[in-house]
Amino acid sequence: MRELKYAILGLVNRKPYTGYDISREFGDLVMSNFWHARHSQIYPELQRLTEEGCVEFDVTVQGQKMEKKCYHITDKGHREFMEWLNTDEELGFTPKDVFRLRSYFADGLERAEYVQLLKSQLEKHSAKEKYLSDSMQSSFQERPAVGTAQLGDYMVLEGAIMRERTYMEWLEKCLSYYL
Amino acid sequence: MRELKYAILGLVNRKPYTGYDISREFGDLVMSNFWHARHSQIYPELQRLTEEGCVEFDVTVQGQKMEKKCYHITDKGHREFMEWLNTDEELGFTPKDVFRLRSYFADGLERAEYVQLLKSQLEKHSAKEKYLSDSMQSSFQERPAVGTAQLGDYMVLEGAIMRERTYMEWLEKCLSYYL
DNA sequence: GAGTACATGTAATTAGTTACATGATTGA
DNA sequence: TCAATCATGTAACTAATTACATGTACTC
Known part of the structure; x- marks a missing residue:
């Protein structure tokens, strides 16, 4: 492609x-x-x-x-x-995610081991989310106008923050099952 | 790896x-x-x-x-x-996402063209979310116990549904900026 | 008898990573 | 003068896709 x-x-x-x-x-x-x-x-x-x-x-x-x-x-x-x-593409395969792969096989781990992995991932995604949010705050006072390149930056950053937050929510949910 | x-x-x-x-x-x-x-x-x-x-x-x-x-x-x-x-890995690069790449450059498109692309993506993610949710409903009456392989299926499916919903939310947000 | 699913491979190509290789510019 | 950054490339390897290639089993 x-x-x-x-x-x-x-x-x-x-x-x-x-x-x-x-x-x-x-x-x-x-x-x-x-x-x-x-x-x-x-x-x-x-x-x-x-x-x-x-x-x-x-x-x-x-x-x-x-x-x-x-x-x-x-x-x-x-x-x-x-x-x-201006091409409208099909969704295609979901990208690979090694941590989800590990989680899928988590029944092979001791409870405490998987809990440790979850907490560690949570920290990493939390740090990333904070970094992205801080950058968003400091880069944009307000939403850029339609037709500007800056709106692209704004939308992508916003999407990345949403994605990190959802990943964290998922990790927390998994954690709750194991505690 | x-x-x-x-x-x-x-x-x-x-x-x-x-x-x-x-x-x-x-x-x-x-x-x-x-x-x-x-x-x-x-x-x-x-x-x-x-x-x-x-x-x-x-x-x-x-x-x-x-x-x-x-x-x-x-x-x-x-x-x-x-x-x-039982390996705790670093996050690594965010996977490639062609639609986000397109959105990043969306300022090059006519408003109506990008709106059309957004709506089309929204439909596709919506269909996928529905399919995943329906499968979740029909496959699980309740959450499987810790230590079973079924809990892996359950967690991964739940994560996928959350991911699709967040993607849809992001698309809707982008759409709202362009309408 | 036909069509779909089962079953296993290889070859050629494209995409992406890691390592090799070199040298100039700038600022402390 | 030293270190970080600027700047451009190639080589070897690994990962992944697309296409080629073949044949069986099951169900209608």
């Missing part, structure tokens, strides 16, 4: 990016809530997108000699991105 | 399975909420587990000549599974 292609095109559609910048974007607070790719996947994909004529780059020099490639989208790339963007 | 290994060992730890049965289990109502693998991945993994001495199989004949391999766990397999089961 070439999803990485569209994740990259989506960014480059907004403004020019270097491979390094794309890599950082995938690691940042907002995007990491629904996408991730390492630089070893990004650089080859940028080469492929260049060959396909979906992006082009300008070489700029930073300091004395360090070169960087700044990629921008082409008309072709823009058309293909817009077509992908 | 060899997670497929442990997903398979977890099943075979309960009772003997053929590759075909494992394949069906991954596709069923409960397991498909947190794990999936196709037969083309399962058969080679069963071979590898046999080589490693984690499982063994007996060949039985169905009907006139159709052979099937019934795998059971070994002591080594059991020990390795138990060690994995």
